[in-house]
Amino acid sequence: MKTVDLNTSTVRELNQALHDQAKQCDEREWLVTHPAGTHALACGLDQNISVDIEGHAGYYCAGMNQKATVTVHGNAGQGLAENMMSGVVRVTGDASQSAGATGHGGLLVVEGNASARCGISMKGIDIVVKGSVGHMSAFMGQAGRLVVCGDAGDALGDSLYEVRIYVKGEVASLGADCIEKEMREEHIAELSELLQKAAIDEDPKTFRRYGSARQLYHFKVDNASAY
Amino acid sequence: MCGIVGLYLKNRDLEPSLGKLFAPMLLAMTDRGPDSAGFAIYGDEVGxxxxxxxxxxxxxxxxxxxxxxxxxxxxxxxxxxxxxxxxxxxxxxxxxxxxxxxxxxxxxxxxxxxxxRSIEILKGVGLPEDIVERFGLAKMQGSHIIGHTRMATESAVSMAGSHPFSTGMDLCLVHNGSLSNHNWLRTRLKHQGVSFETDNDSEVAAGFLTWRLREGDSLEQALHAGLRELDGFYTFAVGTRNGFAVIRDPIACKPAVLAETDDYVAIASEYQALVTLPGIEDAKVWEPEPARVYLWERQDRLGVAA
Structure with a gap:
């Protein structure tokens, strides 16, 4: 294991060393100490490595991640795992707003709460939150799954496309075109697998499913006369 | 962009080192606001x-x-x-x-x-480092302090546009964000006898709280009224003679992090500004929820006697 102490190294040096692993991988396990809430830690990784960040991270941690497993042992600031393509990002504490925004793939696990706009514009990423999520979560979500073991804030799934949302607790309100849907066997199986991958012990049968009513995102033929 | 920071001491033994604890917090927010900086310190109260x-x-x-x-x-x-x-x-x-x-x-x-009776506001144009140095912040003592580093948007880079703003006895406010209904509110508040020194949007928020408190609201009631009436983006840190409050608008675009231990409560725009506080590793650290009033008040006389 290689340790990078951010008391003595810069974030740029850390990220460069991690990027170099994409060309030639000589170290699979990385430990980052004294992150002190600095921004853009472990961004743009493109290798099957694991990075453990010992403490709170600032904005845009683990953005654009591919293949790597990044674990923040603490809280993460806004834009955690933004535009993730693959791999696993886990935060043991809370994540600030826009966690997993625009993610195309991979798994984001938040063991605490995620605040507003969690999974905004998700495009294939899976997000599992052990706690609650804030308002406008999964806004315009196109593909992927969002699992919330706690409660969801206002306007969940507003203007949703094809993201499937599973919530165990209360939903403050549903956004435009987001509706509750039947929890069928295939959904219980899908949710079981997601919870298992996230290593979170919850009974999938206690969740409700939400999805798009599909009234907003396609052209309505009634409007054809406008052209 | 702007950075806001605040430190409210629960443990009175720390009062002699308030400035020393706070100076690095303000300096850490230089990237968010290099245009001007300032702080409102409470303590050394008069009779x-x-x-x-x-x-x-x-x-x-x-x-x-x-x-x-x-x-x-x-x-x-x-x-x-x-x-x-x-x-x-x-x-x-x-x-x-x-x-x-x-x-x-x-x-x-x-x-x-x-x-x-307690407040002193010191601020000016320049880097936070210059302001900290100019006024000898690190040697100051008191019970609580609120500071701001400004990246100007709504009005000019000037002493007048620097935060914190005070529009009433012992009240001050720092703001990260921008208000969209400040012109209309300013006119309305002027009719209520609140006076303004600048065209700045944040001063209107301070004036609004002054007006509500004068009308008999508690600080908590005044802040709830603010959530209803102030339109725009904001995270506010508010100081009164014996109180310290934080609110964010319902959309909550502007960041904020709170930390609490047995010794203090601290707010900052980013966690980076809190890392120098003693015991921060074990502090309760969380993001304040949108449209929720966070308020700490104490009843005893404030500050270290002169």
């Missing part, structure tokens, strides 16, 4: 029949001695006062209108930054 007035003069060589002597002849005896760079703090045994009239006559070029 029931006294007020404390903090002024600044654009001329660093301004002779405050003459003002003190003039106050002496106007009010009967020369007041307690001290100079700090281009600012001066006067402790007066008179009411606020008398004090304002006296300063208008004796120091027409000076600007009153704050009036109260």
């Amino acid at each position: 029931d029949n006294q007020i404390k007035v903090t002024l600044q003069h654009p001329d660093a060589a301004f002779d405050w001695n003459t003002v003190a002597a003039g106050l002496g002849s106007k009010l009967g005896s020369e007041p307690d006062w001290l100079q700090n760079a281009n600012a001066a703090v006067f402790k007066l045994t008179c009411d606020e209108p008398t004090a304002r009239a006296a300063f208008a006559a004796l120091a027409p070029g000076a600007v009153i930054m704050s009036v109260g």
